[in-house]
Amino acid sequence: MAIRSTGSSGRVTLRTIAQMTGLSLSTVSLSLRGGTTLKQETRDKVAEAAKALGYVPDRAGVRLRTGKTNVIALVLDGAEDSIDFARQMIQGIGHAIKGTRYHLTVIPEFERNISGDTIRYVLDNRTADGVIITHTAPRDRRVQMMIDADFPFVSHGRTEFFTPHAFHDFHSEVFATMAVERLASRGCKRVMLVVGDDTTTNHHNIVTAFHRATARMGLEPRIMTGMQYLPPTEMRRMAIELANEPDRPDGIICDSEMRTIALTGGLMEGGLRMGQDVHLIYKQTSGILPTLFPAVDSIREDVFAAGVELTNLLLRRIEGAEPETLQTLAEPQPQWRN
Amino acid sequence: MAIRSTGSSGRVTLRTIAQMTGLSLSTVSLSLRGGTTLKQETRDKVAEAAKALGYVPDRAGVRLRTGKTNVIALVLDGAEDSIDFARQMIQGIGHAIKGTRYHLTVIPEFERNISGDTIRYVLDNRTADGVIITHTAPRDRRVQMMIDADFPFVSHGRTEFFTPHAFHDFHSEVFATMAVERLASRGCKRVMLVVGDDTTTNHHNIVTAFHRATARMGLEPRIMTGMQYLPPTEMRRMAIELANEPDRPDGIICDSEMRTIALTGGLMEGGLRMGQDVHLIYKQTSGILPTLFPAVDSIREDVFAAGVELTNLLLRRIEGAEPETLQTLAEPQPQWRN
DNA sequence: GAATTAATTTGCAACGTTGCATATCTTGTG
DNA sequence: CACAAGATATGCAACGTTGCAAATTAATTC
Numbered sequence: 189m190a191i192r193s194t195g196s197s198g199r200v201t202l203r204t205i206a207q208m209t210g211l212s213l214s215t216v217s218l219s220l221r222g223g224t225t226l227k228q229e230t231r232d233k234v235a236e237a238a239k240a241l242g243y244v245p246d247r248a249g250v251r252l253r254t255g256k257t258n259v260i261a262l263v264l265d266g267a268e269d270s271i272d273f274a275r276q277m278i279q280g281i282g283h284a285i286k287g288t289r290y291h292l293t294v295i296p297e298f299e300r301n302i303s304g305d306t307i308r309y310v311l312d313n314r315t316a317d318g319v320i321i322t323h324t325a326p327r328d329r330r331v332q333m334m335i336d337a338d339f340p341f342v343s344h345g346r347t348e349f350f351t352p353h354a355f356h357d358f359h360s361e362v363f364a365t366m367a368v369e370r371l372a373s374r375g376c377k378r379v380m381l382v383v384g385d386d387t388t389t390n391h392h393n394i395v396t397a398f399h400r401a402t403a404r405m406g407l408e409p410r411i412m413t414g415m416q417y418l419p420p421t422e423m424r425r426m427a428i429e430l431a432n433e434p435d436r437p438d439g440i441i442c443d444s445e446m447r448t449i450a451l452t453g454g455l456m457e458g459g460l461r462m463g464q465d466v467h468l469i470y471k472q473t474s475g476i477l478p479t480l481f482p483a484v485d486s487i488r489e490d491v492f493a494a495g496v497e498l499t500n501l502l503l504r505r506i507e508g509a510e511p512e513t514l515q516t517l518a519e520p521q522p523q524w525r526n
Numbered sequence: 527m528a529i530r531s532t533g534s535s536g537r538v539t540l541r542t543i544a545q546m547t548g549l550s551l552s553t554v555s556l557s558l559r560g561g562t563t564l565k566q567e568t569r570d571k572v573a574e575a576a577k578a579l580g581y582v583p584d585r586a587g588v589r590l591r592t593g594k595t596n597v598i599a600l601v602l603d604g605a606e607d608s609i610d611f612a613r614q615m616i617q618g619i620g621h622a623i624k625g626t627r628y629h630l631t632v633i634p635e636f637e638r639n640i641s642g643d644t645i646r647y648v649l650d651n652r653t654a655d656g657v658i659i660t661h662t663a664p665r666d667r668r669v670q671m672m673i674d675a676d677f678p679f680v681s682h683g684r685t686e687f688f689t690p691h692a693f694h695d696f697h698s699e700v701f702a703t704m705a706v707e708r709l710a711s712r713g714c715k716r717v718m719l720v721v722g723d724d725t726t727t728n729h730h731n732i733v734t735a736f737h738r739a740t741a742r743m744g745l746e747p748r749i750m751t752g753m754q755y756l757p758p759t760e761m762r763r764m765a766i767e768l769a770n771e772p773d774r775p776d777g778i779i780c781d782s783e784m785r786t787i788a789l790t791g792g793l794m795e796g797g798l799r800m801g802q803d804v805h806l807i808y809k810q811t812s813g814i815l816p817t818l819f820p821a822v823d824s825i826r827e828d829v830f831a832a833g834v835e836l837t838n839l840l841l842r843r844i845e846g847a848e849p850e851t852l853q854t855l856a857e858p859q860p861q862w863r864n
Numbered sequence: 865g866a867a868t869t870a871a872t873t874t875g876c877a878a879c880g881t882t883g884c885a886t887a888t889c890t891t892g893t894g
Numbered sequence: 895c896a897c898a899a900g901a902t903a904t905g906c907a908a909c910g911t912t913g914c915a916a917a918t919t920a921a922t923t924c
Contacts, residue, residue: 537880539879539880539881540880540881541880551880551881551882552882552883555880555881555882555883556882556883559882583880583881584879584880584881585880586879586880586881587879587880587881587882588880588881588882589881590879590880590881591880591881591882591883592881592882
C-alpha cells in the first residue's frame with residue numbers, strides 16, 4: 189500500500205479516494221469500473237466516497253491509458269441549403285449524449301473536397317471514438333476511408349458501397365413520390381423538380397423517384413439540377429424568368445429550403461400567386477417558411493431527430509454493434525396546409 | 527540512453543523520433559519545443575525526422591502532463607432568433623483555429639438557466655482551455671463564475687460587471703440609432719421596436735438607444751418586448767392585428783430575423799405593403815430575408831466575423847493577455863436597399 | 865491445525881509528454 | 895596537460911488511468 193504524497197491539489201483523483209477509503213489505487217479503479225471480484229462492502233465504500241467527493245475520471249488519463257477519447261466528432265458541411273440544419277443537428281447530438289461520458293467536437297468543413305484530409309487527420313490521430321458525416325455521396329471518399337480503417341462512423345445519407353456501414357437517412361424516394369402525388373392531386377400537369385447538390389446520394393434518389401412517379405402519374409417532368417453553387421440571387425432571377433415562360437410548370441418540388449425561398453421570391457415577383465398559379469412543395473427543416481407562408485405545402489425532415497438517431501447509431505457502433513444492424517430511414521412527414 | 531522496446535505500433539511518438547535520430551526522449555521533446563540550448567545540428571536533425579515521420583504530439587499525453595487541453599468550448603444557446611447563427615459562428619471559430627492545435631467542442635444548451643451547470647462542469651474538470659459564450663446577460667452568472675475562477679473566456683455580448691473581461695459584441699446602440707434615423711428619413715412618425723429576449727445585455731442597449739434616438743428625432747416610440755418565448759405563429763397573428771390598428775406604426779425595427787419573418791408575414795397578410803404602408807428595418811444575420819425581400823432595409827451583423835474575432839480574443843486571453851485589451855465591438859453594416 | 869483452494873486485494877508497468885537536476889562533452893586557460 | 899567553465903545532452907519522476915500477475919486474506923477440507 190505505497191501511496192505517494194498527498195498531492196493535496198484540488199482535483200479529486202483515484203488517489204484521493206484511495207486515501208479516503210484506505211484502499212489501494214487498483215482496487216478503487218477496479219471497483220469504480222464494477223469489478224465483480226470485489227467484496228460488496230468495499231464496492232459500496234468506494235462508490236460512496238466517489239460520490240461524496242464528486243469524482244469524475246480524468247479524460248486525459250483514461251485516454252492515454254486506453255485510447256478511448258470519449259469524443260464524437262461531427263464533420264459539419266458548410267452548405268446553407270437546409271436552413272437551421274447545423275443548429276438542429278448539434279442540438280440533437282447534444283440531446284443524445286446528455287448523461288453519457290461523450291463530448292462533441294465539431295469540425296467545420298469549408299470546401300467539400302477537402303473532407304478527405306479531415307477524416308485522415310481523425311484517423312491518424314485517433315482524435316475521436318467515432319465520426320458523424322453528412323451530405324454523403326454515393327462513393328463517398330470519407331466513407332471509404334473509414335471502412336478501410338475499420339473506424340466507427342455513421343453517415344447522414346446512404347452510399348453505394350458493398351460493405352455495409354451505419355447510416356441514417358431521410359427517405360428521399362418517398363419524399364419525391366409523395367410530392368409528385370400531391371401535385372397531381374392538385375391538378376398539376378407540368379411538374380418541375382429543383383434539386384441542388386448533384387454529388388449527393390440523396391440527389392440521385394430524388395431524381396430517380398421523381399422520374400418514376402411522374403411517369404406513373406402521367407405528368408410532364410422537368411428537372412433543374414446541379415445548382416449547389418448558384419447564389420440565391422441568381423436563383424431568384426431564374427425564377428422570375430421561369431414565371432414568364434409560356435409553358436411554365438404548374439407544380440414545383442424543391443429539396444432545399446434556401447432555394448425554395450429564392451424560388452418563391454422570384455415567382456412572386458414574376459407575378460404568380462403561390463398555391464393558385466403554381467403549386468410548390470418543399471423539404472422543410474426549419475420553421476421559417478411555414479411562418480412566412482403558412483399556406484404552402486411542405487414535407488418535413490426532422491433534423492433534430494436525425495441528430496439523435498445518428499448519435500445513437502454511432503454509440504452502438506462504437507460499442508461494437510454490427511453495421512448492418514445500424515441502418516435506419518426517416519419517413520418524410522407531409523405537412524399539407526389545407 | 528535507455529530507450530524501451532520499440533513498441534512497433536503504428537503511432538509516431540517522441541520515442542520513434544528518438545530511435546530514428548539516436549537521441550534521447552528528453553532531447554527530442556526539448557528540441558521540438560524549440561530548446562535553445564541545443565546544438566543547431568541536432569535541432570535540424572530532430573525537426574527533419576519529425577517532419578518525415580509526420581509526428582503530431584499526442585493530445586492525451588500533453589494534456590495529462592501539462593493540463594493544456596488545446597480545446598476551446600462553445601456554449602451554444604438553443605435560441606433560433608438569429609437564423610443561421612450557429613452555423614456561421616462555428617464556421618468562424620473553425621476558420622480562426624485552422625492551423626492551430628486547437629479543437630472546438632460544442633456544448634449545446636437547452637434551457638438558458640442551466641448554463642451555470644455547464645460552466646461549472648468545464649471549470650471543475652478543466653475540459654477546455656477557454657470558453658466562448660453567447661447571449662450574455664448584464665449580470666451573467668456564467669461570466670461571474672469564470673471571472674471568479676480566473677478562467678479564460680470571451681463573451682459575445684457585454685456585461686455590467688466591474689471586473690473587466692474579454693468580449694466581442696455587436697454595437698447595438700449604433701444599430702438602434704441608425705435604424706431610427708433611417709426610418710425618420712423615410713418620413714416615419716410612429717416607430718415601433720420589436721425586440722426579443724429581455725434577459726440579454728443587448729436588449730437593454732437597444733432599448734436605451736432607441737428611446738434616446740426617437741426622442742432626439744421627435745418620433746413617437748413604441749416597444750414590443752420580452753417575447754423570446756412567443757412562438758412565430760403567435761407573433762404572426764399579432765402582426766396581423768397590428769396591421770389593422772388605426773394608429774399602427776409606420777416604421778418598425780426588429781432585432782431578430784426569425785421575428786422579422788413572422789412580422790413580415792403577418793403585416794403582409796394584414797394587407798400592408800412593405801416599404802410603402804410600413805417601413806421595416808431588421809438585424810440581418812443570414813441571407814434569407816434579402817433573398818426573399820430584396821427591397822427591405824436591414825443592418826447586418828456578420829456572425830462569421832464575430833466567430834473569428836471571438837476566437838482570436840480568446841486565444842490571446844489563453845496566452846495571458848489582459849482582459850481589458852480584449853474588448854471589441856462590431857460596427858453594424860447598413861444595407862439600405864435603394 | 866496444516867494444507868489447499870477460493871475470495872479479495874494490491875504492486876507494477878505502461879500509455880506520451882515535460883521540467884528539472886544531473887551527466888557528459890568541448891573548449892579555453894594557466 | 896590537468897582543470898574549470900561553458901555548451902549540450904540525458905535520466906528520472908510525474909500527470910491519472912488500467913490490466914495483469916502476484917500477493918494477501920478468508921474459507922474449506924482432511
